[in-house]
Amino acid sequence: MYRGGIATSRVLRINMTDLSHKWEDVKKEHADLAGRAFTSTVVSEEVDPMCHPLREKNKIVISPGLLAGTMAPSSGRLSVGAKSPLTGGIKEANAGGLTATRLANIGVRGIIIEGMPEGDDWYSIVIGKDKCEIKRTNDYAGIGLYELIKKIWKDYPTKPGIIGAGLAGQRLYKCAGVFGNNIENSDPGRYAGRGGLGAVFGSKRIVAIISDDTGGSRPEAKEKERFDEARKVFVNSLNDHAVTGRLKDKDGNPYGGLKNYGTNILQNILSEAGGLPTRGFSSGRFDKAAKISGEAVHDLVDRTKEKFGDKAEGKYGHACHPGCIMACSNVVPYEKTGKLHVSPLEYESAWALGANLGIGELHDVAELNRLCNDIGLDTIEAGNTIAMFMEAGKIPFGDGKKAIELLKKAYDEKSIEGALVCSGTLTAGEALGVTRIPVVKGQALPAYDPRPIKGIGVTYATTTMGADHTAGYTIAAEILGIKGTVTDPRKIEKAELSQAFQATTAYIDSSGYCLFIAFCVLDDDDGFKAMTDTVDAFLGKAVDVTAYGKKVLKMEREFNKKAGFTEKDDRLPEFFYTEKLPPHNVVFDVPDEELDAVYKNM
Template identity: 35%
Template sequence: MWKSVRVNTRTCSVAREDIKDDYKLLGGRSLIAQFVMDEVDPRCDPLGRDNKMVFCTGIFAGTSVSTAHRLSVGAKSPLTGTIKESNAGGTGATYLANHGIRMLVLEDMPETDDWKIVRIDANSEVSLIPAGDYLGLDNYAVVDKAKAEYGDNVSVISIGKSGEMQYKNAGIAVTEFGKGHPCRLAARGGLGGLMGTKQVKAIIMEQAAQKYKPEIADPDAFKEKVLLVNKAMAEGANTSPLAQIGTNSITAASGPQGVLPVKNFNGELSKNYEALSPTTFMENLASRGGKNRVGCQAGCLVKCSNIYHGKDGKYLTASLEYETIALCGANLDINDLDRVAEIDRFCDEFGVDTIEVGATLGVIMDTGKIAWGDADAAMDLLKEMEEGTEFGRLMGEGTEAVGNYLGAKRIPTVKKQAIAGYDPRNCKSLGITYAMSTQGADHTFSSSFGAAPSIIDNSNKFFQPYIAQLLANLTAFVDSSICLIAVGALGLPGIELLPGVLAAMHGIEFTMEDLAAYSAKVILTERAYNKAAGFTVEDDKLPQFFSDEVSKATGAVFDLTEEEMQAILKFV
């Protein structure tokens, strides 16, 4: 049976128990929603001792379902004050699953300065050991040290110095499959800062000597259903730009449509998006020895990740993604993939969210503190965060805190979390998503850009609520089971196979209607938690400037009325 491991960071005790019966069908986002509702006081201080954080696997972990091994991290968010689930690829969930651990919980907080490493050895024994020389290291250095001590095949989940400093834009790094770079981040919501309050620098896992095998109610039916899902995913990946190029393939559509954010979401059409385009990206990979079609987790059939080399032909960063290119590139008028890659590498090492950082720098540039396009000045400010200067620490509080301090006209946040790489005036379904998300401006709550683009105008509000609702009611299940990028490869016929996999796994009836109900319960649980934490409908709004300022690219504004938005929220 799957296990739950509880680590009390004050007493240094470790307890292992069977997963609760009520949690057996839960994983990833669904498990986090229920666990946080059950055990974390909605009114607690997010950086206080009463907040608990959970690391967990998805519902298909430990099986051969492709992309089933994303790691979900959850708690009450230090950045937003809402419930939070942030997920990442890499090796973390695979190793937890092989040790038979569905969820690992960090609770309480030390009363003295007593940093630890959570170690899971080859025999699946969990212990707390002194952090020692790991403290103060960036994520890459943590991984190098862990490999030197425990061998190359370790999995590492760690915080950089930003987490030690309890920054609210701090994420949690996970080593990728293959090279082991700590480039997969559960980045959003400040959960790295929470891990810092627990004084846990890293979770270091050795390969399990004896891999746990999940219980399967109907092995033959399960094998048959999994083969169908994996076949559909592999076939879809053969033609999906997200697989063949990577997430930066999105730039080819977002740039010319005015969806790509420019100069702190000022609504302009990017004049230089070609410098950030898939064409330039692929040329750089090919000419420098980089690589696309990289899987971040074992068994991935989509392989949307990449390894990016600098002009010198040496490794610079990995998993250079669309959101980073959008927020730290076009949004800052830094139209140079190499400079964006430098920012990405810094953020991975220091351990911060590139979306939040890019939005913060955009606000800073918009107020004139540094010039548009000045990558050197941007890097200097990032180093201030690392050095802990007064303004650097303010940046660690997130975009909204910096915007308020500087008196910025445009502060692109919802529930204190920065908006991702899609201008909501020109992709209204994403505007709806940002507003209705239970977790701040989270584009993955209903990742809808590109949904039927040939027949639906993304800047027209008609049909957009339907798209946002439909995908939100799918995504909650996806975030509990497989990778969201894989959904694009699966397509609707492939998605309709997923209920059969869960049914065969547990010996139950489970249909697409049950999948929709499953997702609805996750969202309703998250909303109930936020309501208990003090959030109201007044918090489910986009910044007013998106409604007041016309996008120069398309002439559009975000024109859904408050009444229309509230009507949508009744059904999501």
């Protein structure tokens, strides 16, 4: 019987071959693991690194972060892990939404899904307190995700968390992300997007995992008083910081950057810095960046509120999971009606489907994002894949309407173009004869050009995850600055910086905290201490942040090695070394030895 707290949580093991399940105690050696540390450990221990990612030997591992469900601020992230069909290596992708909190409240440390069923049926897994049902739900498959999440909340009025695979995942396409519903269930836009993990759900014939915490209780820290004290200090620290802080200052002016403008505040900042990849990584500056920025979304929300009053659905300062106080998410409304168009429109998505394609119309970018959410696609991978069609001259850069037309072909199961636009940047680029394909380990680059900002290039090249900014977000040091000091983005000695960010990130991805707490804790020593205190108090023991993170990274690296990766896979595509990026006209000139130093010196 679950009484709340990590000591009493359990693991749910589901076998999709014979449609059975069992509850297991958490192994002694896994006692401190949750989130990414849990998913990467189980994948390392139980998945054959050489297996086909879309056949029976692969496993899906799901785990709420350590502090999910507690009163710690912004700590309700969910990790999903498997061998990635996109990179061929180990993968962890995480997201907000309702599922992490629901699972934590009923004492589920992790879910391990193995095997695959015979036949054409589709399934949903319904998890509640001390119960699990594997249901045949063919009516949930083959429909858009907006329709699906409405259907599920109608079938389950207790407002469960939902994660799963959309059309793209059900058809085993490599751009497929794992969707989640948002708090209001109005949008399936909470994506553990990267690595094609939606296709692993599809391979196991799973459309949705539905988690209900009725009868559950909030997990409790081992050292309750210390936890509560640290939590309060951390809340104040986050609220006072200019990036993560409250909506307005004492004079009523906009204050916290994330709450007012979301992550998309970076659109203008990166364009100004000359590091915003534009029109397929051919320029670092986009003349229409302001039109698709967080500031533009903020103004649209205010305009529609003024016009439609209570009927307006647009929002900024929107939380992606219960208890997030940084609330960087948003609801983008239609200009003409004020009704929800898409939620959220984050920086990465606005970049991938906007600047990256030369598209400067906010409505078109939001529509592309909505289509990705409905079809079940990772926006970063989908945007880069559409860029391959533009690079190949199939549709012009900057043509939003043609990009929408192309993406809509994904609904048609018979359309070859529809299949290709869901198949990932590398597959589409090679099929279309493109030689400038921005991928590392098969995964497309995110929204920071590595030529003028070298540290993020070191992360893209070396992380175990394939090109992934969140794996070691050196942008915090190289563009935004830490404690008032900016690390020169052009300096090529970045192995140490990237390694430090990668290790800390692996710890944060395991804690359940959102990575954006980093903006505050890097600046504020008291905030950092309070954050680590919450983790230590929860576990009832001291955890070394760097050692914990490095252990996870080493394990992931080892898995990739066994899957066939070598140091040669820790490189950027050739064109980054040879093509100068305007306006600064620089190439990526970090030597291979510096890249190799990240893991050699770990």
